Structures are given as C-alpha cells and as structure tokens.
Amino acid sequence: xxxxxxxxxxxxxxxxxxxxxxxxxxxxxxxxxxxxxxxxxxxxxxxxxxxxxxxxxxxxxxxxxxxxxxxxxxxxxxxxxxxxxxxxxxxxxxxxxxxxxxxxxxxxxxxxxxxx
Amino acid sequence: xxxxxxxxxxxxxxxxxxxxxxxxxxxxxxxxxxxxxxxxxxxxxxxxxxxxxxxxxxxxxxxxxxxxxxxxxxxxxxxxxxxxxxxxxxxxxxxxxxxxxxxxxxxxxxxxx
Numbered sequence: 001x002x003x004x005x006x007x008x009x010x011x012x013x014x015x016x017x018x019x020x021x022x023x024x025x026x027x028x029x030x031x032x033x034x035x036x037x038x039x040x041x042x043x044x045x046x047x048x049x050x051x052x053x054x055x056x057x058x059x060x061x062x063x064x065x066x067x068x069x070x071x072x073x074x075x076x077x078x079x080x081x082x083x084x085x086x087x088x089x090x091x092x093x094x095x096x097x098x099x100x101x102x103x104x105x106x107x108x109x110x111x112x113x114x115x116x
Numbered sequence: 117x118x119x120x121x122x123x124x125x126x127x128x129x130x131x132x133x134x135x136x137x138x139x140x141x142x143x144x145x146x147x148x149x150x151x152x153x154x155x156x157x158x159x160x161x162x163x164x165x166x167x168x169x170x171x172x173x174x175x176x177x178x179x180x181x182x183x184x185x186x187x188x189x190x191x192x193x194x195x196x197x198x199x200x201x202x203x204x205x206x207x208x209x210x211x212x213x214x215x216x217x218x219x220x221x222x223x224x225x226x227x228x229x
Contacts, residue, residue, distance in 0.1 A: 043219040109159035
C-alpha cells in the first residue's frame with residue numbers, strides 16, 4: 001500500500017528557532033500534499049494545500065510567513081515553522097494525494113512539536 | 117458549508133460487546149466518506165472508504181454504513197477487543213470543498229478487558 005513518511009516524529013526546540021518537518025510519499029507520486037494541525041482532543045485542522053512546483057494555498061487564519069511550505073518534488077513537501085513559539089506546539093500531520101487516484105489521501109504518522 | 121459531527125465524543129465498553137459509532141454531516145453532496153483510526157500520539161489509519169453511491173463497506177469486524185440522504189454514517193464494531201481502543205475519526209470529501217476532507221472531532225473509544 002501507499003506509504004507516507006514524516007521526519008522527525010518528535011522535535012523539541014527553543015522558542016525563536018525554526019523547525020523543518022519533512023513529508024515524503026515513499027512509493028507513489030503526489031502532486032498534492034496537505035498539512036494538518038491537530039490540537040489535543042480536537043479534530044484535524046487543514047493548514048495548507050501544496051501542489052508540486054507552485055505556491056501553497058493556505059487556509060484562512062494560517063500565517064503563510066510563519067508556516068513555510070515547499071513542495072519541490074513529486075515525493076517531498078516540507079513545512080517550516082519559523083520563529084517558533086510555545087503556542088505552535090502541536091501535532092502536525094501531512095497527507096499526500098496519489099496522482100493516479102485523486103480521491104484518496106494517504107496520511108503520514110505525524111510530528112509532535114514541543115516549543116519550550 | 118459542510119460540517120461533520122461525531123457522537124459520542126467518548127465511549128467506554130466492556131470487551132466483547134458490539135458497538136456503534138455515529139457520524140453526521142450537514143450537506144449530502146459528498147464524493148465519499150471515510151473512517152479513520154488514530155492511536156494516541158500517532159498518525160491516521162484508514163479503516164473504510166464508502167463512495168457516495170455505496171450503502172456500506174465491510175472489513176473484518178468493521179462495518180460502515182452510509183445514508184447520504186439523511187447525512188449519516190455509522191461504524192459498527194463487532195466483538196470489541198482492547199486493541200480496538202483508539203480515537204475514531206470520520207471525514208467526508210465534500211463537493212463544495214474542492215475535494216478536501218472535512219473532519220469530525222472523533223470518538224475516543226476505550227474497550228475494557
């Protein structure tokens with residue numbers, strides 16, 4: 001089956017630093033990748049949709065200068081949390097849409113970010 | 117605007133019982149509905165995907181139904197086991213959302229040994 005990986009799985013950083021999270025589709029090509037944020041006991045919140053080779057589309061209320069998304073290839077998208085603050089601590093999940101099966105999304109295992 | 121609601125928010129039952137999780141959505145114009153499982157601190161595992169033209173899907177002890185006209189789906193778990201303990205999320209791919217998934221808040225299920 002289709003596999004999506006995320007790296008790192010957990011990261012702890014100091015306030016003010018930047019953190020990069022990678023999302024890779026391991027055995028399929030993904031023209032579209034999605035970044036979600038999940039707060040404790042809450043549902044997933046779509047942050048942005050990234051398409052390979054073009055700028056990401058951010059959801060209302062998500063700061064694009066704070067959450068930088070790059071989708072440089074058909075198998076890799078990165079989310080960089082710039083100048084992280086404690087309120088950015090959360091669980092970040094990416095998913096990828098298979099180029100061949102557009103109605104399906106495959107999810108990564110998530111990245112737990114803790115900003116001290 | 118599509119909204120997805122899951123009831124109950126939490127459920128605790130003894131091992132061996134059959135149980136039903138509920139999901140409702142406000143707009144029946146959907147492409148499909150999907151049930152996911154999420155273990156604590158982990159990502160999502162897709163359990164069942166029901167296309168809008170389908171009434172139900174089965175996988176092992178799991179059965180998901182879809183009544184599009186009433187905006188409801190149920191996930192039936194037979195002979196529950198402690199390993200079924202997890203949060204179960206329902207998501208619809210709505211026609212008004214450019215193929216994006218709209219999520220419910222989930223039902224946290226605890227199966228007591």
